[in-house]
Amino acid sequence: MVPQAEPDAPHVLRVAGIRKTFPGVVALDGVDFDLRAGEVHVLLGENGAGKSTLIKILSGAHRPDAGRIVLDGTPVRLSGPRDAERLGIATIYQELAQVPELSVAENLFLGRPPRRLGLVDRRRMVADAARLLDRAGVPVDSRARIRDLGIAHRQLVEIARALGRDARVLIMDEPTAALTGAEVDRLFHRVRALRANGVAVVFITHHLEEIAAIGDRVTVLRDGRSVAQVPAQTDRDTLVRLMVGRAIEQQYPRASSAPDRPGRPLLSVAGLTRAGSFHDVSFEVRAGEVVALAGLVGAGRTEVVRAVFGADPYDAGSVAVLGRRLPPRDVGAALRAGIGLVPEDRKGQGLLLDASVADNLGLVTLRGATRAGLVDRAAQRAAATRVADRLAIRTVGLDHPVHTLSGGNQQKVVIGKWLLAESGVLILDEPTRGIDVAAKVEIYRLVNELTAAGRAVLMVSSDLPEVLGMSDRVLVMAQGRIAGELDAREATQDAVMALAVGATTAHSPTDPADPAIPSDPADRAHPADTERANPAEPARPGKATRTSEATKATRTKATRTKATDKTNKTDKKGDSDGR
């Protein structure tokens, strides 16, 4: 295996008693953390636990209120990102700090281009960049524009840039969040090479299964404190317990009552088609049930739900709520009919980030709270207070801008505005992406409450354990079509994946079952598990790992292969027609 850092390797970086407060919030309250040369140290914690603040302090973006930062045995003061950079600390943020319109070479030498007679020496810059990329093993043309690169390559360019600045400490903030399985593998390969060269890596991830694959040690943060430091091989349940401070007995608490007494159909979609995006999509969602829309990224799921909600147009087909047909491309009509949409991109589409929590919660009900053109703000506020309590939204105050909340709480605000609107059919598009375990469970509970009250939920999700654990029926989409329908209680992750990749298997140059999955060390740690998922039980660690990797592995193919012929594989009662 990979050479691991010696336990007695010298400390490159050590921080002790770090404290940082923001107005109204204590972000860090006594964090200890150390980093040895040649190790990958994973920082783990729920959203809001203080990981981002800690790396911002390490990268010089924030200054701590108290505590020490010791680099190579010498206490240092980082009064800005330049300081950190000078001391060999490089940070790769989740939102990459690159200029999309400039070339790879220009980005690599941003702020310090090679100069000749006071002018930028372009030729040397391109050559230097090529050498650097080569050294970092990044297969990218230094003259390519960043905009034209995929996210994985952009990250690799960032790594090359860090190398170019002789970084001894590399901080990576959720680098795998947007990568496919194969890309994650390539990234891990690069990270291991860095580690072998003695670079100390701080690695942040929400995917517990990646920890054992890439990490050496794990520091767990909770509520701004470092609560534990454990080896990376620590089992998943223990890690989760450390993160949330208690065991999560039931990660997917779906109280599936629906199949026994199916309610009346609330939402009926028939033959919905938009050229180039989705074709002949038909399904219904009944009162009291959760229908999951599974499939690969790019299969057209988001496009379908946006069309159903009236946010985007469609060419043919119909959408009806309680038998009454909705006009196309009319969000207002969908809303009045009782549909709500929690969009995929929370910050870009779900929230008014600078507006207050209360204003965000009241956005959908604003119209209803209006009499003679005037808004009843007192009633709006009372309603917001009520729903904030019900959802246990953690905030300093309802008047504070929503961007001060953690990701999970932000998502609760987005859901909360539809709760206030009392939507009969709630569409959740990737409702738990990027939010912590505890907030996830709270959202699942809420879904249960809603369906128990006779409402319906249509959930788009790429998280297979979530799909199987939280839904009653699973619709699998592939290449814009419904490839099949499964009963969640009988479905397996394999069955879902088979449908999701079904159409592409025959044409794919690389088999979905190929290197990506077995090569992942996580799989070696947890041998393939084909057992059926039981929604009543928490998903097993191994299963979650393997399938989510498989999902990622196949994402590339879905986007790469553009097979247009209809090779829908139907499974069991799989059937793409609406009733």
Add this chain to the structure above:
Amino acid sequence: MAADTGYEADAAGARAGAERAVRLLLDNGALTALVVLVAALSLLSGDFLTAENLRNVGVQAAVTAVLAFGVTFVIVTAGIDLSVGSVAALSAIVLAWAATTHGLPVWLAVPLALATGVGCGLVSGALIAFGKLPPFIATLAMLSIARGLSLVVSQGSPVELPDPLSTLGDTLGGWLPVPVLVMLVAGLLTAGVLGRAYTGRAMYAIGGNEEAAHLSGVRVRRHKIVAYVLSGALAAVAGVLLAARLSSAQPQAGDGYELDAIAAVVIGGASLAGGVGRASGTLIGALILAVLRNGLNLLEVSTFWQHVVIGAVIALAVLLDTARRRAGARPAAPGATGGGQGPRHRWLTGAPLRLGVAAVVVAAVVVGAALRDPDPGGGTRVGLSLSTLNNPFFVQLKAGAREEAEAAGVRLQVTDAQNDASQQANHVQNFLSKQMDAIVVNPVDSQAAGPAVKGAVARGVPVVAADRGVTGAPTLTLVASDNVGGGRLAARELARRLGGRGTVVVLQGTPGTSAARERGKGFTDGIAAYPGIKVVGRQSADFDRAKGLDVTTNLLQSHPGVDGVFAENDEMALGAVKALGARAGTSVEVVGFDGTPEALRAVRGGTLAATVAQQPRELGRLAVRNAIRLARGESPRRTVKVPVKVVAARPR
């Protein structure tokens, strides 16, 4: 929000009140800046803190504030409205045109003016919402269209306003000026719509995140259009106010006011990124600008430095607000209902920074005060309100006036209205606040100067009009050179040089200005006597040298064989000379107007055929001499003619 808990009610209440006031100040950067500014000006100028002057400030702020209220709606939706100044002018012109030219009753003319503003807003809004034009471009187009239409409708001349409308500029009950009342009503309406109305809340949502608002069922396009319509409607109100105050609708009114309005909104704490902004902040922003202009007038800060000081204060006011936000205080959030549960005294964290910025604001004002025009002291004080200093003619006029004042041992204050009739009215008001013994007005527009001059005369302050007359008010003396006569002289000289035959083009001055009209008229009359000479082109170059160059170049494209050029001032004539190159003075004769030093040199050099020389120095001298005479109670002379003569190059 109530801080007291009931015990020791009186003392605690008072203390809580004081604390609240302090917090309000520190929580609101713009308000702090305004208070600091008022305090500093009160200390620096004895004339500032008088009831009359404060009323003046209110009136002077009204037009900007009403425009800015409209722009607030647009900026809250993350848009921008550059057209408000032009739309105000167009609405005012429509009002005057309907009421005066077509004799419509006022109750019909005013709604017509408002409809004009609404229409402009509707067009901008539709272009943005449906045509997907960027707001900057759509309203830039509207800026140009509305300005053009106001010139078309008015045919380039100011239109008089009928009497009942002029009373809109008056004072109610002797203490409340109507413009201030209108400003307050517009402000309350804006605050109500933004804070309480559905459409206002929707605007915040759209500005905060358009996609999220759309997905939450907000009709984005509709409310965007509403924002531009409200902006247009308030621009129309501002236009009516502007015209009422001047008793005349000016096609060139409100030029550049959109930038003042945007500055007021931003100083008031709104974000150009959208989603943030309040009516109260905008009002404070407009007041800061008005207080500053008024105060710098009272302090007799050199007009050139005023621009610098105003720019610095705009930057500082916004800096103050940004610093406050960064310090983490609760932002002037989109109408947050203010349930102050936030931690107390958080504003203390940024206090040193804020105090620092406040100190810089004070320093800016003090430095401004130090830049006062030199003060020779003495008993008699005369104010000279110039139409512009952006032209050598008026610079010379000013120099002559100064010479005369110095010679007579009289204190002279000079202001520059930047060709804005409304600014000029402000300046005359400020002279009255300073209790000048006499005022010399060089009107931007004869008609528009009327109300302000009337006010001065009513107060018993003698007024001398320089260069242009004042209509509608009895000025005691007019010191002027004869523009119409000069135009005739120019025509005669040009015709003589061309031997009575040939084609000529005319470079007109800024449309709507009296100089352009009168010189043009004189030239047209004069050239009519020479049937062999044909005027083949008339285009405006705005009295500007660079534009004169461009326009001449363009005219030469269509009329390559031109024999002569008449420019309504020397600046444009010199531009034409540049455009003609070697042809100037050889095959093409250029005649200018004004007799500026540079033009006289060009005449000597032979490139300029002739200029109708006024004697601006002499004009300034005579104006001040007559003002002093009036101030000393001597009997007035009706008109003082300053001789005009043709200065011509040696004929070839």
